[in-house]
Amino acid sequence: xxxxxxLTKSFKDKKVVDEINLYLQTxxxxxxxxxxxxGKSTTISMIASLIKPTxxxxxxxxxxxxxxxxxxxxxxxxxxxxxxxxxxxxxxxxLKFFGKAYRVEKETLEVRIQEVLDMVGLKDRQKELIxxxxxxxxxxINIAAALLHNPKILILDExxxxxxxxxxxxxxxxxRELNQTQGTTVLYTSHYMxxxxxxxxxxxxxxHGKIIATGSKEELLSILSSEDTIGVQLSKRSExxxxxxxxxxxxxxxxxxxEGLRIMAKKNHHLLSSLVHAAEKEGIQIMNYKVEIPSLxxxxxxxxxxxxxx
Amino acid sequence: xxxxxxxDLLVFWRDRKEILMALLLPILIIVIxxxxxxxxxxxxxxxxxxxxxxxxxxxxxxxxxxxAAVEAKGLSSEEKSAVLAEADKxxxxxxxxxxxxxxxxxxxxxxxxxxxxxxxEQVKNGELDAIIKIPEGFTxxxxxxVLLGETSQGSVTILAEEESAGVSTLQEVVHSxxxxxxxxxxxxxxxxxxxxxxxxxxxxxxxxxxxDGADAYTISQYFTIAIGTLFALFMAQTVSxxxxxxxxxxxxxxxxxxxxxxxxxxxxxxxxxFILSILQFAITLTVVQLLLNVFxxxxxxxxxxxxxxLIAFALTVGGLSALFTALTLHxxxxxxxxxxxxxxxxxxxxxxxxxxxxxxLPEPIQKIGEWTPNGxxxxxxxxxxxxxHFNDLLFPISFLMGVFIICFAISVSIFPxxxxx
Ligand SMILES: Nc1ncnc2c1ncn2[C@@H]1O[C@H](COP(=O)(O)OP(=O)(O)OP(=O)(O)O)[C@@H](O)[C@H]1O
Ligand SMILES: [Mg+2]
Numbered sequence: 001x002x003x004x005x006x007l008t009k010s011f012k013d014k015k016v017v018d019e020i021n022l023y024l025q026t027x028x029x030x031x032x033x034x035x036x037x038x039g040k041s042t043t044i045s046m047i048a049s050l051i052k053p054t055x056x057x058x059x060x061x062x063x064x065x066x067x068x069x070x071x072x073x074x075x076x077x078x079x080x081x082x083x084x085x086x087x088x089x090x091x092x093x094x095l096k097f098f099g100k101a102y103r104v105e106k107e108t109l110e111v112r113i114q115e116v117l118d119m120v121g122l123k124d125r126q127k128e129l130i131x132x133x134x135x136x137x138x139x140x141i142n143i144a145a146a147l148l149h150n151p152k153i154l155i156l157d158e159x160x161x162x163x164x165x166x167x168x169x170x171x172x173x174x175x176r177e178l179n180q181t182q183g184t185t186v187l188y189t190s191h192y193m194x195x196x197x198x199x200x201x202x203x204x205x206x207x208h209g210k211i212i213a214t215g216s217k218e219e220l221l222s223i224l225s226s227e228d229t230i231g232v233q234l235s236k237r238s239e240x241x242x243x244x245x246x247x248x249x250x251x252x253x254x255x256x257x258x259e260g261l262r263i264m265a266k267k268n269h270h271l272l273s274s275l276v277h278a279a280e281k282e283g284i285q286i287m288n289y290k291v292e293i294p295s296l297x298x299x300x301x302x303x304x305x306x307x308x309x310x
Numbered sequence: 311x312x313x314x315x316x317x318d319l320l321v322f323w324r325d326r327k328e329i330l331m332a333l334l335l336p337i338l339i340i341v342i343x344x345x346x347x348x349x350x351x352x353x354x355x356x357x358x359x360x361x362x363x364x365x366x367x368x369x370x371x372x373x374x375x376x377x378a379a380v381e382a383k384g385l386s387s388e389e390k391s392a393v394l395a396e397a398d399k400x401x402x403x404x405x406x407x408x409x410x411x412x413x414x415x416x417x418x419x420x421x422x423x424x425x426x427x428x429x430x431e432q433v434k435n436g437e438l439d440a441i442i443k444i445p446e447g448f449t450x451x452x453x454x455x456v457l458l459g460e461t462s463q464g465s466v467t468i469l470a471e472e473e474s475a476g477v478s479t480l481q482e483v484v485h486s487x488x489x490x491x492x493x494x495x496x497x498x499x500x501x502x503x504x505x506x507x508x509x510x511x512x513x514x515x516x517x518x519x520x521x522d523g524a525d526a527y528t529i530s531q532y533f534t535i536a537i538g539t540l541f542a543l544f545m546a547q548t549v550s551x552x553x554x555x556x557x558x559x560x561x562x563x564x565x566x567x568x569x570x571x572x573x574x575x576x577x578x579x580x581x582x583x584f585i586l587s588i589l590q591f592a593i594t595l596t597v598v599q600l601l602l603n604v605f606x607x608x609x610x611x612x613x614x615x616x617x618x619x620l621i622a623f624a625l626t627v628g629g630l631s632a633l634f635t636a637l638t639l640h641x642x643x644x645x646x647x648x649x650x651x652x653x654x655x656x657x658x659x660x661x662x663x664x665x666x667x668x669x670x671l672p673e674p675i676q677k678i679g680e681w682t683p684n685g686x687x688x689x690x691x692x693x694x695x696x697x698x699h700f701n702d703l704l705f706p707i708s709f710l711m712g713v714f715i716i717c718f719a720i721s722v723s724i725f726p727x728x729x730x731x
Binding site for chain 2: 050073074080085088089097098102145
């Protein structure tokens with residue numbers, strides 16, 4: 001429904017966003033991941049019609065939105081990275097103002113304000129001024145303000161930066177709820193892998209203005225080499241056993257942990273039986289055996305050679 | 311649109327500091343200036359003077375002498391009787407006495423009755439400040455001068471032991487009175503009805519002299535008008551500065567995304583600046599009037615006219631505010647925008663004579679000053695205080711509205727369609 005075609009933005013001579021192609025299908029929840037300065041916010045601002053691209057296009061249902069973005073704006077809810085609210089006004093007054101600016105019908109607006117306040121869990125604090133709110137509460141109202149006009153597409157730019165776990169969970173829940181029960185299409189920007197893993201069906205990974213990988217979570221994970229990390233819980237500790245494991249075929253590395261061992265090995269279906277066999281010989285019981293699931297964080301590390309947050 | 315106006319007013323209302331700044335500061339400044347300057351000019355004691363009039367002239371003899379002189383002129387009998395009738399109505403000595411006892415002078419001049427010798431004594435020991443001496447032949451000479459066009463020698467002299475501000479003011483006042491009487495009669499004899507009155511310091515306050523017999527305006531009135539205008543002008547910037555915060559905090563982006571018409575945003579600012587500057591000026595005027603009675607005994611018409619000019623000026627302030635707002639949104643560097651608006655406001659303030667009177671400056675600068683909205687408003691209001699001619703207000707009002715329209719048109723044309731470019 002919404003797609004970018006070779007979307008590019010340069011500030012002076014610096015290419016901040018470089019020929020980005022991405023798309024959103026109706027009802028999807030898509031993540032845009034990238035470290036600081038990758039160009040996520042710039043990309044989002046172009047999609048949201050706030051910045052004019054240097055070149056490329058943003059298309060809504062196949063139609064360019066660059067010249068006349070008003071149709072796009074109507075269906076779009078944008079949660080900016082910064083708190084875009086009037087500090088001197090109360091939560092209610094802010095929502096009322098933006099609701100009116102969106103030309104929500106008067107009768108509908110009152111109901112809608114209470115709905116979105118309910119969604120972000122701040123109904124009982126609506127009379128208080130924004131400047132008296134905590135960072136997390138501000139972020140929640142920041143989201144509420146983007147929902148007043150029932151947008152079909154919701155774009156969130158790092159909505160959980162620097163806030164308490166309670167607010168964070170609330171925000172993630174709200175977004176999931178919108179996507180799953182109301183069918184809102186979501187584009188979610190973050191540099192928190194676990195959020196994107198939880199929320200999104202599909203992920204774009206961005207670095208230095210370029211998309212360096214894309215796909216479902218599983219597809220991205222398969223990028224990782226064919227290695228497994230296995231955690232083994234043992235009934236007792238034994239140096240002899242550890243040494244023995246190290247000599248097994250395909251085992252690359254063995255580490256002792258408080259509970260037992262962490263083994264890094266090439267994918268090998270016979271590893272478990274070899275382990276059990278060796279343990280029996282040493283009189284050790286294997287209490288637990290678990291192949292650790294690699295995370296997108298690992299994928300990112302693999303692709304860029306750096307962690308998402310440094 | 312209503313939402314935008316309400317939002318802007320509400321934001322301002324919540325900002326107590328700015329409210330206080332905008333409303334109290336001008337009042338405070340006017341009160342302080344008023345006290346500072348009244349200390350210089352309003353020294354009641356120094357301006358209280360006691361005098362005595364010593365009359366050496368014999369009025370009856372003077373009249374007879376004048377009649378003889380007319381006789382000797384060889385005029386036609388009609389002319390003769392006209393001149394003599396005129397002279398009968400005119401008693402120069404009595405005029406001086408009436409003048410010195412008039413209500414205008416009573417406030418600071420007390421006339422005491424003494425004989426010549428006693429009076430001289432009293433001046434010496436400081437009981438009297440001055441003696442006004444009406445010399446012998448005063449009646450005759452005055453009449454000959456006024457009615458027959460003869461040159462006169464005898465004039466009223468003021469004798470004082472020491473020169474004081476009070477005495478020299480009295481000197482000026484008496485001379486200007488005599489001059490006025492002279493012109494009045496000179497005009498009167500040509501059949502022109504003239505009602506000029508001498509310009510007198512009111513209540514001993516410093517008076518900025520008005521021309522053409524206009525009502526004088528006091529320095530307090532000047533302060534009130536100048537400072538009130540200046541602070542109302544500041545309101546244009548105060549309101550538009552809010553835009554900087556809106557832009558920085560991306561609130562403006564959010565507003566853009568609502569597809570609201572640019573006019574809504576601009577009108578929000580314009581109306582806020584309009585209402586706030588009127589409110590600001592009205593409160594300042596009311597409080598200053600109640601505290602200091604700056605405009606005593608003014609009619610309802612006076613206040614209504616004042617209000618009309620203020621409304622026109624506030625409209626201009628609204629237009630400027632829209633212009634600064636659009637500029638802030640148009641330029642990528644918000645500091646540059648605020649720099650420009652500060653420059654404009656301060657430039658207007660200085661050129662328009664809001665900081666200090668322009669009277670001492672070269673003519674061209676004064677002329678430019680009259681074309682600034684605040685300078686024009688100030689001039690219009692001061693003229694209104696002096697003359698109360700409604701016609702004089704028409705030009706300033708149309709000019710101010712014109713400035714508003716131009717500012718607003720420019721604002722709409724530079725209003726950005728997107729956030730950053
Ligand atoms: N107006 C601008 N002028 C010049 N450079 C800019 C401008 N806006 C952004 N940039 C640069 O573009 C790059 C990408 O910025 P952007 O805000 O899109 O990154 P981001 O991925 O959102 O980062 P973060 O995770 O910190 O929010 C940065 O290097 C930034 O310095
Ligand atoms: Mg960003």
